[in-house]
Amino acid sequence: xxxxxxxxxxxxxxxxxxxxxxxxxxxxxxxxxxxxxxxxxxxxxxxxxxxxxxxxxxxxxxxxxxxxxxxxxxxxxxxxxxxxxxxxxxxxxxxxxxxxxxxxxxxxxxxxxxxxxxxxxxxxxxxxxxxxxxxxxxxxxxxxxxxxxxxxxxxxxxxxxxxxxxxxxxxxxxxxxxxxxxxxxxxxxxxxxxxxxxxxxxxxxxxxxxxxxxxxxxxxxxxxxxxxxxxxxxxxxxxxxxxxxxxxxxxxxxxxxxxxxxxxxxxxxxxxxxxxxxxxxxxxxxxxxxxxxxxxxxxxxxxxxxxxxxxxxxxxxxxxxxxxxxxxxxxxxxxxxxxxxxxxxxxxxxxxxxxxxxxxxxxxxxxxxxxxxxxxxxxxxxxxxxxxxxxxxxxxxxxxxxxxxxxxxxxxxxxxxxxxxxxxxxxxxxxxxxxxxxxxxxxxxxxxxxxxxxxxxxxxxxx
Amino acid sequence: xxxxxxxxxxxxxxxxxxxxxxxxxxxxxxxxxxxxxxxxxxxxxxxxxxxxxxxxxxxxxxxxxxxxxxxxxxxxxxxxxxxxxxxxxxxxxxxxxxxxxxxxxxxxxxxxxxxxxxxxxxxxxxxxxxxxxxxxxxxxxxxxxxxxxxxxxxxxxxxxxxxxxxxxxxxxxxxxxxxxxxxxxxxxxxxxxxxxxxxxxxxxxxxxxxxxxxxxxxxxxxxxxxxxxxxxxxxxxxxxxxxxxxxxxxxxx
Numbered sequence: 001x002x003x004x005x006x007x008x009x010x011x012x013x014x015x016x017x018x019x020x021x022x023x024x025x026x027x028x029x030x031x032x033x034x035x036x037x038x039x040x041x042x043x044x045x046x047x048x049x050x051x052x053x054x055x056x057x058x059x060x061x062x063x064x065x066x067x068x069x070x071x072x073x074x075x076x077x078x079x080x081x082x083x084x085x086x087x088x089x090x091x092x093x094x095x096x097x098x099x100x101x102x103x104x105x106x107x108x109x110x111x112x113x114x115x116x117x118x119x120x121x122x123x124x125x126x127x128x129x130x131x132x133x134x135x136x137x138x139x140x141x142x143x144x145x146x147x148x149x150x151x152x153x154x155x156x157x158x159x160x161x162x163x164x165x166x167x168x169x170x171x172x173x174x175x176x177x178x179x180x181x182x183x184x185x186x187x188x189x190x191x192x193x194x195x196x197x198x199x200x201x202x203x204x205x206x207x208x209x210x211x212x213x214x215x216x217x218x219x220x221x222x223x224x225x226x227x228x229x230x231x232x233x234x235x236x237x238x239x240x241x242x243x244x245x246x247x248x249x250x251x252x253x254x255x256x257x258x259x260x261x262x263x264x265x266x267x268x269x270x271x272x273x274x275x276x277x278x279x280x281x282x283x284x285x286x287x288x289x290x291x292x293x294x295x296x297x298x299x300x301x302x303x304x305x306x307x308x309x310x311x312x313x314x315x316x317x318x319x320x321x322x323x324x325x326x327x328x329x330x331x332x333x334x335x336x337x338x339x340x341x342x343x344x345x346x347x348x349x350x351x352x353x354x355x356x357x358x359x360x361x362x363x364x365x366x367x368x369x370x371x372x373x374x375x376x377x378x379x380x381x382x383x384x385x386x387x388x389x390x391x392x393x394x395x396x397x398x399x400x401x402x403x404x405x406x407x408x409x410x411x412x413x414x415x416x417x418x419x420x421x422x423x424x425x426x427x428x429x430x431x432x433x434x435x436x437x438x439x440x441x442x443x444x445x446x447x448x449x450x451x452x453x454x455x456x457x458x459x460x461x462x463x
Numbered sequence: 464x465x466x467x468x469x470x471x472x473x474x475x476x477x478x479x480x481x482x483x484x485x486x487x488x489x490x491x492x493x494x495x496x497x498x499x500x501x502x503x504x505x506x507x508x509x510x511x512x513x514x515x516x517x518x519x520x521x522x523x524x525x526x527x528x529x530x531x532x533x534x535x536x537x538x539x540x541x542x543x544x545x546x547x548x549x550x551x552x553x554x555x556x557x558x559x560x561x562x563x564x565x566x567x568x569x570x571x572x573x574x575x576x577x578x579x580x581x582x583x584x585x586x587x588x589x590x591x592x593x594x595x596x597x598x599x600x601x602x603x604x605x606x607x608x609x610x611x612x613x614x615x616x617x618x619x620x621x622x623x624x625x626x627x628x629x630x631x632x633x634x635x636x637x638x639x640x641x642x643x644x645x646x647x648x649x650x651x652x653x654x655x656x657x658x659x660x661x662x663x664x665x666x667x668x669x670x671x672x673x674x675x676x677x678x679x680x681x682x683x684x685x686x687x688x689x690x691x692x693x694x695x696x697x698x699x700x701x702x703x704x705x706x707x708x709x710x711x712x713x714x715x716x
Binding site: 342344345346347348349350351352353354355358362363366367 | 515517520544545546547548549552553555557559560561562563571572575576622625626629
């Protein structure tokens with residue numbers, strides 16, 4: 001039904017565009033007076049009246065329809081007064097099934113048969129009613145707006161205003177999503193902290209939420225909760241892996257940026273830059289198997305060859321691969337900032353008799369430093385939030401360690417581990433994932449914010 | 464007759480396919496100001512950038528012919544470009560101080576060429592250079608402020624101080640006043656008068672009055688050719704070429 005109705009509305013819209021256009025043209029020729037806008041704007045004006053309110057009404061009808069239908073169909077049962085909400089909704093499902101020919105229960109047959117008839121009737125009526133209301137509304141508004149066209153009406157302004165509203169609504173979608181996510185995170189996190197003290201979460205040294213899972217809910221005592229949700233090992237693991245990643249990506253990325261911006265010939269740049277940027281486009285899950293199947297065993301073999309104990313899921317392997325992944329973030333951004341240092345500074349330095357290397361080290365890098373630091377911070381926030389690589393290549397056990405050859409786990413890994421499979425939604429274990437998520441969100445947000453501030457504050461203004 | 468510092472002989476310059484300079488030959492006298500005038504795009508900036516090989520930076524630029532400074536061919540294969548630029552300083556059209564402190568801006572050249580052995584030597588060089596550029600009194604209390612915080616005219620004098628910090632023989636000035644107001648321009652012109660006792664100065668300028676005020680010899684460029692070069696009074700009072708006559712009387716350009 002929806003498809004046909006929407007097609008009809010669009011058809012009316014297209015027709016009314018031509019009607020409005022035609023009417024404006026007629027007005028212009030018959031009265032010899034100028035309209036305020038070009039005639040096709042009157043077409044858009046009428047078409048907007050035809051389409052937009054009709055769609056809004058359709059949206060409203062469809063969102064409230066099911067509620068009213070349910071009320072109407074169940075009215076007999078509601079009148080009995082002996083059913084709870086849940087039972088009523090089960091009953092409604094049963095009625096719907098019966099109407100489709102699936103009969104599972106034999107109780108209350110008379111009432112149910114009556115309800116089925118009601119359902120069939122109301123479905124048909126409501127469909128017809130929807131058609132009539134929406135199309136009638138649309139038609140009326142077309143007539144109204146066509147007759148509204150006169151010399152004083154500035155349809156161009158109205159169309160532009162409508163578009164502004166449309167743009168605003170679209171931007172609202174992203175904003176509302178962000179706000180919604182923040183609030184749901186906050187809400188669940190607060191529920192978590194009502195059971196586990198925030199200090200235990202932030203400063204506790206032991207992370208083993210599975211202990212809470214093993215026991216019966218009634219057995220939980222507060223000491224258990226406190227000991228299970230100490231997130232420090234996760235913070236430490238995240239920090240360790242991000243640190244290793246930065247140790248790989250900062251030097252490689254920065255030197256790449258210097259080469260690309262200052263030394264590479266345009267030809268080399270043309271093919272090398274896209275290839276480097278492809279690194280950023282490789283799905284992280286691919287990096288994940290690369291880390292788990294190639295790098296981790298390699299690290300272990302080399303380490304064992306050197307007589308060290310290396311876990312098969314070492315922080316080093318995960319951090320190394322993650323470092324490779326974020327190279328393009330650093331190289332690409334730094335390349336842009338280095339290149340945007342004005343040519344006049346390069347010339348000034350060359351004219352003093354500086355070599356290319358001296359110019360880069362003593363003039364370009366200091367001038368580009370804020371941007372470069374900004375790119376580092378963005379890369380760190382990317383490394384901290386990265387999930388797939390660490391899930392696949394880093395360990396799952398939360399162990400407080402600073403040894404890069406040992407297994408380490410991260411915040412993101414633990415969120416995945418907690419939420420995989422069927423979970424009770426209101427157990428502290430599940431809610432701890434929200435607390436971890438919020439922590440991560442706050443940290444990356446802060447890093448991004450600082451990065452932007454650094455770039456903004458310390459960037460030299462060249463005109 | 465003063466001694467000849469720079470001699471260009473039959474100089475042709477190409478940017479890719481396009482020829483920018485045609486058979487330019489001229490000489491410049493030691494410790495004098497030589498002005499190069501001409502309409503935009505006539506090749507005067509290209510010419511001045513050949514004198515310290517700044518055109519090397521541009522990949523597609525090709526230089527033919529010979530330029531001698533003190534009798535040495537600066538395009539000879541064994542020429543050390545960095546040392547050449549140490550001897551031939553340059554001041555650009557737009558002030559381009561480095562985003563460093565005023566002190567570091569001036570200390571840049573001495574540092575990279577290892578001129579100052581001790582910190583006190585470096586400080587002395589910075590102070591002398593700033594004094595010679597007539598900037599010291601204005602900035603002596605804030606040497607650690609950023610060079611970019613100065614006004615346009617001060618920035619340009621800072622760039623002059625930077626250029627003379629390595630004690631060059633020659634200073635090239637590529638329209639040094641075109642981004643400055645008349646008062647700052649007057650200060651720079653005054654400064655040039657002081658500087659020419661020690662340095663050979665070549666200045667590219669759009670302003671004929673400026674050329675007349677500061678220079679002893681003037682060359683007129685048009686469409687990549689050196690039309691005429693002579694004593695400044697001669698160029699402005701009695702030019703031998705019709706095109707020079709037209710240009711200085713404002714008939715074109």
